[in-house]
Amino acid sequence: MKLSSILLASALSFSSASVFAYDVPNFAHVNTTGYGEVIATPDMATFSVKVVDTTMTAEQAKQSVDKTVETFLxxxxDAGLSKENITSSNLYLAPQYHYPKSGKSELVGYRASRSIDVTVKDLANLNQYLDMALKAGINQVDNIQLKVSNQEEYQQKARMAAIKDAQSKAASLATGFDKKLGDVWQINYNQMNARPVLLRSMAMDAKQSSNSYQDSTLVIRDQVDVVYKLK
Structure with missing residues (x-):
């Protein structure tokens, strides 16, 4: 192999930000990483709520929490939400103690909590369900995530955009070094997971507007690492 080809292969190998986990080939080549992304409008959501109460006795704490959960469910x-879109956790109950600077700890009550996860297939109903949680006595929202129902369709579009980006970069680099792009030698791919839009995480002590999701967008990304031979 000519020294010029070895130097060219080395130079082009460092043109990409990605590091490939393979033995470096003994021929002129170029490494590229293609990135692609698409913008989607969320059409569904998931949210998690929790009811927490502390009372003097364990039974009172349990009854209070169970009643709130039952009212919300x-x-x-009644609003027509299917049970398959609702997940309710078991009761968590723990004694609460006061620890004075001197003397023994004192039992001051019991803390009970339960969580509920809800999947909203129609985003237009999200506000309604959140209002129901507030009226039922739910006192904490852990998070609200906006999603798209046809995730795979958008992921495929992002993947194709990443492939085209990798091809474009490789062709540009080859041309810049007065070479022609050859066949694909290796493809490394690890699908990137879309990050749902997180709206808020708050205690529901004071009602806040939840209309912010209406103008939200979801960015779905993908990437692919490709090694091309050079002619």
């Missing part, structure tokens, strides 16, 4: 059922 009944409201969702």
């Amino acid at each position: 009944n409201s969702l059922a």
Whole structure:
């Protein structure tokens, strides 16, 4: 192999930001990383809520939390939400102690909590379900995530954009070094997971507007690492 070809292969190998986990080929080549992204408008959501209460006895704490959860679940059922879109956790109950500077710890009550995860297939109903949670006595929202129902369709578009980006970069680099682009020698691909839009994480002590999701967008990204031979 000519020294010029070895130097060219080395120079082009460093043109990409990606590091490939393979033995460096003994022929002139170029490494490229293609990036692609598409913008999607969310059409569904998931949210997690929790009810927490502390009372003097374990039974009172349990009854209070269970009542709130039952009220919320009944409201969702009356609104037509299917049970398969609702997940309710078991009761968590723990004693609460006061620790004075001197003396023994003192039992001051019991803290009970339960969580509920809800999948909203129609985004137009999100506000309604959140209002139901507030009216039922739910006192904490852990998070609200906006998603798209046809995730794979958008992922495929982002993947094709990444492939085209890799091809374009490789062709440009080859031309810049007075070479022609050859066949693909290796493809490394690890699908990037879309990050749902996180709207808020708050205690529901004071009602806040949840209309911010209406103008939200979801960016779905993908990337591919490709090694091309050079002619």
